[in-house]
Amino acid sequence: xxxYRAFISPAAxxxxxxxxxxxxxxxxxxxxxxxxxxxxxxxxAASIEILALxxxxxxxxxxVLCACHFIFAVFFPELRQWELTLAGYxxxxxxxxxxxxxxxxxxxxxxxxxxTDAPPELPCVLS
Numbered sequence: 747x748x749x750y751r752a753f754i755s756p757a758a759x760x761x762x763x764x765x766x767x768x769x770x771x772x773x774x775x776x777x778x779x780x781x782x783x784x785x786x787x788x789x790x791a792a793s794i795e796i797l798a799l800x801x802x803x804x805x806x807x808x809x810v811l812c813a814c815h816f817i818f819a820v821f822f823p824e825l826r827q828w829e830l831t832l833a834g835y836x837x838x839x840x841x842x843x844x845x846x847x848x849x850x851x852x853x854x855x856x857x858x859x860x861x862t863d864a865p866p867e868l869p870c871v872l873s
Contacts, residue, residue, distance in 0.1 A: 747844050747845065747846055748764055748765075748766070748843065748844070748845065748846065748847070748850040748851070749764070749765040749766070749842050749843070749844050750762040750763065750764055750765065750824055750838070750842065750843045750844075750848070751763045751765060751823070751827065751837070751838070751840065751842055751852075752837075752838035752840075752843060752855045753830045753831075753835035753836065753837055754834075754835065754838055755834055755835045755837055756836075759776070760838075760852065760855060760856075761830060761835060761853070762843070762848060762851050762852060763826045763830070764823065764848070765823050765842065766823065767819050767820050767822065767824040768782060768819050768820070768823075769811055770782060771815065771818050771819040771822050772815055772816065772819035773814045773815075774794060775791060775792075775811070775814065775818065776788045776789075776791040776792040776795065776818075777824070778818075778819075778821070779818065782822070783826070784822070784825050784826050784829055786825075786828075786829050786832070787818070787822075787825035787826070787828075787829065791814065791818050792829070793861070794814060795811060795814055798810045798811060798814065799811070802813050834851065838855065840855075840858055843855055
């Protein structure tokens with residue numbers, strides 16, 4: 747089972763962020779962040795890696811780059827949640843959603859959500 751956190755915006759769909767490390771970010775670094783939709787995090791990661799390549803001594807460059815990839819992979823959910831809050835999404839007030847996959851988690855969050863803007867029920871004509 748995987749754990750997801752939901753973010754809801756009135757103007758857009760529900761966004762689910764899977765909790766845990768991101769293998770794409772571990773392997774690709776800033777390109778993995780771009781792939782997963784974290785634009786601001788990707789720009790920050792790329793700038794940190796460029797600074798590391800520019801100012802680190804030659805024997806330590808790969809170690810610093812691998813450490814950066816590891817740190818960004820571990821903290822990817824927090825980066826994504828931060829970007830969503832900057833974009834105007836609100837955190838869903840319930841607990842974390844635990845589901846086997848993304849579709850099941852979306853179903854569970856939609857089952858919990860209460861819509862307040864639904865029209866009232868009309869009285870039945872036949873009764």
